[in-house]
Amino acid sequence: AQSVTQLDSQVPVFEEAPVELRCNYSSSVSVYLFWYVQYPNQGLQLLLKYLSGSTLVKGINGFEAEFNKSQTSFHLRKPSVHISDTAEYFCAVTSYNYGQNFVFGPGTRLSVLP
């Protein structure tokens, strides 16, 4: 079985400050990892994904994430956030052994304050 933990349910941060949203996963097989963003009253949009290769992954809107296999983590970072980054962020894990179905974390609500 696979599982995803997002320890921070809410993260408030001031505009132009850096932010890190934490994601840890549990799996007995090799995984693919994703971050999705959900703006208010909208569906989810793909931010970035790790399938293989370089452990530092760059995504849209200036976000990046680093895969750390030994710590089973895939933390999301942005060096300087904007008001428009206010949204809910979901980490997800899948693998071929899981039929490629995703397991989502509970989400982290990022609030960017002026």
Next chain:
Amino acid sequence: NAGVTQTPKFQVLKTGQSMTLQCAQDMNHEYMSWYRQDPGMGLRLIHYSVGAGITDQGEVPNGYNVSRSTTEDFPLRLLSAAPSQTSVYFCASSYGQGPGDYGYTFGSGTRLTVV
């Protein structure tokens, strides 16, 4: 615009009523799925399909039925609505046999309230 279209956007049902949530995609994706989103629980998989005529259960299938008669459409049926089915429902699709390589394309969701 290409993408995943869900209807309706909002729905209120009485306990015991049945209804169908519609999902259509025009990207020729083989893989389609239904998730429900509840506060603090993320998204949980209800049912999925890897192609027309093929469906399977996800994590929380009880109380829901699906069918896949065409590549484009993947409706979700609530047989007898219960208050525990109050949630936001998302349909998602992907290339190939699953979202592992390309990720999902999500619809905008259906907010369902059962009273």
